[in-house]
Amino acid sequence: MFVTPAFAQGAPANGDTNAAAGTQPAGQTHTETGVAHDDHATGVFPPFDSSTYASQVLWLVITFAVFYWVMQKVIVPRVGGILEHRHDRIAQDLDEASRLKAEADAAVETYEKELAAARVKGSAIAEGAREAAKAKAAADRTAIEAELVAKIAAAEQRIGDIKAQAFGEVGAIAEEATSAIVDQLIGAKASADDVRAAVSAAKVEA
Template identity: 80%
Template sequence: MMFVTPAFAQGAPANGDPNAATGTAPAGEVHTETGVAHDAHGGGVFPPFDHTTYSSQLLWLVITFGFFYWIMQKVVVPRVGGILEHRHDRIAQDLDEASRLKAEADAAVETYEKELAAARAKAGTIAETAREAARTKAAADRAAIEAELAEKLVAAEASIATIKAQAFAEVGAIAEEAAGAIVEQLIGPKASAEDVRAAVASAKVEA
């Protein structure tokens, strides 16, 4: 879009340009947006500093600002807000999930500790029962062994008494025979069996 400044409009008739009525520039002559002829100002002015274009600059500034404000309000801000809200929801979900997992972990640890304590108590009960059973069995085995030894001792004592009686009986007969032979050797005639038996019995009593 080209803007025609008053300087250009006034300068055209003075030069006798037939295009002045239409407001067009002569052929081969280029004018800027500010509409200031280069030959009129001798080197030109930087367009933003030209006071004659302040109104158009302000108009375009308002239009540009309004356009960018509309873009920010309708596109950028909702999109950024949606991203932030999504991240906020995601963080909240992650925190909830972390809390749930922590609660499950705490419950699992508590259950494990309870089961471990129950297992230890059960192991202690089993060990105590086993020790008690072992003591009872040992006492029963000991009593059985002692009873068996007592029976064997009684039998041994009876056998010893029998053997001793037999030995004494045999010793008595042997003593009677020896005493009869000794008497016969000493005095000549053989002594009677009753006398020898009486003498041996008298010697046993004295012994």
């Protein structure tokens, strides 16, 4: 409450701190321990109060040595280990990924090779089937044609036979008819030889 801006500005100077230090013990109840610091309220600007140096150096050395030891023995190896482990793990995962990719590529290649082979095989089978069907059709056709030719020949043979037979019988019928006609006309029996000769002559004329 006593502090005015003028005081605050002047405070770092020794004279004012001296005055302030004199008033302090009365109002100093908020410090953590409540210990009155009459020892160091010497009026010197606190950071330049050399009476505290020995204690500060000692405790700094102790605390910093402990801190350094903990850092060197525990923290640095641990954090370094974590980072290295992560680095290794990432490298390992990348390796694994590239290995899997190579495997996948190989599988794709195999697949395509097999697909091509299957395609070739498929078209060969189709071609073979087509050829076989064509050959069978041709064979069937020739067989049927041969059969038909044979049948036609047999039929023609029979027609020829029948014709020859018919022509053979024509002479006998004509001789019979001629002898009957001669018998009716002249009432005398013509000799079989005459009739036959006459028919043959007529046949030749016809």
